[in-house]
Amino acid sequence: MTAGERYSAEAIETMKASVAQAKEDLKAEDADRTAVYAAVMDEYEEFMEGTPANLSFHVVSDLHTSSDASLNLFETALADMxxxxxxxxxxxxxxxxxxxxxPEEMTKFYEKLDAGLGEKTEGVFVCMGNQEMRGPTSSQWEDRPAGVNAHYPIISASCLENNGKYMGEQTDKVYYD
Structure with a gap:
């Protein structure tokens, strides 16, 4: 499949053939119209589901966990996912x-994340946002921290330390928006 394509060429051709066969079956004198219709509709419904995904993953952003209540909501969200x-x-x-x-917020966040990951979760990718990168006080809020504010080295170290268990070879990189 190419980007933006919902159905493979093979799936489309199979559906066209099924419709053509149904048209032929309906031409027969003793055709059971209800059965022919039901069969083609079953196939059509399966077709409309599209091709199964090769990879399924969750995306979470903007949790802004700052209290036990918000951390508990994150825990519930992980369970729901x-x-x-x-x-x-x-x-x-x-x-x-x-x-x-x-740092204490990051530690609590990662504790909840670790506890709530599904048993089939193979990959975890954590990207820092402006809340993490800019720091806890407005005096540290810069558009693009590049190692210049006082908070950046702290959060970068925390990110690298915590993400190391998930990112494998990529433990020397910090990603942020």
Whole structure:
């Protein structure tokens, strides 16, 4: 399949052949119209489901966990994700995970993440957001921290330490938005 394509060429051709066969079957004098219709509709419904995904994963962002209550909501969300799609192979956490990126917030966040990952989760990718990167006080809020604010080395070290268990060879990189 190419980008933006929902159905493979093979699936489309198979559906066309089924419709053509149904048209032929309906021409027969003793055709059971209800059965022919039911058969082609069953096939059509299966076709409309599209091609099964090669990879299924969860995406989470902007949790802003800053309290036990918000951490508990994150824990509940992880449990719900595992219930709704237990076959998901990965999770992408796309920034603004704790509210301020304080080391103690990061530790609590990662504890909940570790405890809530599904048994089939093979990949975890954590990207830091502006909340983590800029730090807990407004005086540290810069557009693009590049190692210049006082908080950046702290959060970078925390990110590298925590992500090391998930990222394998990529333990020397910090990703952020």
């Amino acid at each position: 595992n219930t709704v799609n237990p076959d998901a192979k990965a999770i992408l956490l796309a920034g603004d995970l704790p509210q301020n990126g304080k």
